[in-house]
Amino acid sequence: MAFQSSVSSNQSFGIVGEILTDGLLRCAPYTLVSTPQTNNIARAYTVSSEGVATVGGTGVFAGILVHPKHYASLGTSAGGTLAPSLILPDNQQGELLTMGTIIVNLGATANIGDAVKYNNTTGVLGVGTPSTGETAVPNTKVVRYTVGSNGIAVIELTN
Secondary structure, eight states, X not given: OOOOOSOOSSOOOOOTTXXXXXXXXXXXXXXXXXXXXXEETTOEEEEEETTEEEESOSSSEEXXXXXXXXXXXXXXXXXXXXXXXXXXXXXXXXXXXXXXXXXXXXXXXXXXXXXXXXXXXXXXXXXXSOOTTEEEXXXXXXXXXXXXXXXXXXXXXXX
16 A cells, blocks of 8 residues: 555545554564565564564464554655655564554454454455454454545554
């Protein structure tokens, strides 16, 4: 998902991956290695080895990649080096959150209280009961801003 490039009558309240509220937070640094997948902000990651995490996966939950404004943007191949991006290259340090309240894209409308899941291959978040190829994000639920069909919502992790 790209950064907001236009302003409509309803102004955006944040960027995916941002921490929304003050309160208890638990983040840990990991080296991100996800080839051939990309390391997208606001996606789920699992531990692949000590200090290393990969997007998606079925192993131990490492967290959701947060803080989109903390990383150097390397741009995109189509937009050039100054294009906004929510993708980090492999072998870069990222902050993975396991406790806190963050903005995410769930891909569809959600209801407050819905459980959160992720795709095992891409780490893309969604809501509902996990099906084949998906895993539940432990101790996580939708808590705010679920209006509209764009899928932007706020989730709370309590791991």
